[in-house]
Amino acid sequence: MFTCVGYAAQNASAPLAPITFQRRACGPKDVQIDITYCGVCHSDIHTVRSEWGPSAYPCVPGHEIIGRVAKTGSDVTRFKEGDLVGVGCMVNSCRHCESCEAGLEQYCDALPTWTYNSPDPVAPVEGDHTYGGYSRSIVVDDHFVLRVPENLDPAAAAPLLCAGITTWSPLAHWKVGPGHKVGIVGLGGLGHMAVKFAVALGAEVTLFTTSPSKVEDGKRLGAHRVVISRDAEAMKAEANRFDFILDAVSADHDVNEYLGLLRQDGHMVLVGLPEKPMSVGTFALVGKRRSLAGSAIGGIQETQEMLDFCGKHNITSDIEMIDINQINHAYDRVLRSDVKYRFVIDMASLPATA
């Protein structure tokens, strides 16, 4: 094992601060990665603040990891020292349940080992949990390491590992493409990637935002239409229009306002994970055979497909780069919906020791 520097919260109300912790040594099937950039996902904030139930502390978040391979284990053939690689939300899974066999490790019956704040069966300190990418380096089983196209700006590629795959996977699963009218709800980290992908896939894209200041950005990102979701008249005019709506909102809100915007047999898919359960009006679903579904990140194979698509079409995230000591301020801005459109931490700014 070796000592690693990172940034952690010590409890649900503490700011993030430097810490040292232990990582396992690089084993035969492992890839050891020097982390260069890490994106800041709203899930980091939900977890750090125990909004989804009690978290394990110290909590080192970060699951939009980009770096260079520092070392590979003796059984690893797919990677070599110096390769540009990424790690997303998972670092392991059971590998043999129905979901794992289908390449959908995120739905593993035994639950995947999440990149941070997850019980870690191979922790160097028995009973410890996983530590994420707000840190100097990480050791990951090679199955969960992604190849990042070298033509992409590595910092702007970091958010692809969560915001990217989380929006790509449902668009691919529900086969969104030319001729489809698609609504994207919320222009944050996930929402802005959803707009880019839905446009690249050939759909007619309408952005729903609560922020009038984001109308121009929505159009610049490719949305064909933008609707201010707090304008009741404007929302009424959208009734029965959409084949597919992707909801990427982080806070409690009323989904029923969107169900009525689906046409017959339309699908609404939730990727946002607000703290509280929501209530759903059954008449809106039953009345036009609409469906409401959810979707979690994406499998490893489809994450690689998404990264390759981004390499081919030169798609990355719109980012604001920060030093690690600005992270607490960045969290405040995310909570105010004031991020254009993903914070990415430059890991060169980590202190040498805690």
Ligand code: NAP
């Ligand atoms: P984000 O950057 O904070 O974006 C969330 C957006 O939601 C905001 O920019 C805002 O867009 C909108 N919003 C915020 N408060 C709102 C409110 N009270 N009412 C209506 N809209 C509101 O967050 P993110 O990183 O994209 O993550 C979004 C959600 O997805 C989080 O809950 C996160 O945990 C979850 N997530 C899920 C998965 C998965 O696998 N399913 C993966 C990653 C993240 P406007 O200003 O445009 O209204």
Ligand code: ZN
């Ligand atoms: Zn995330």
Ligand code: ZN
């Ligand atoms: Zn499994």
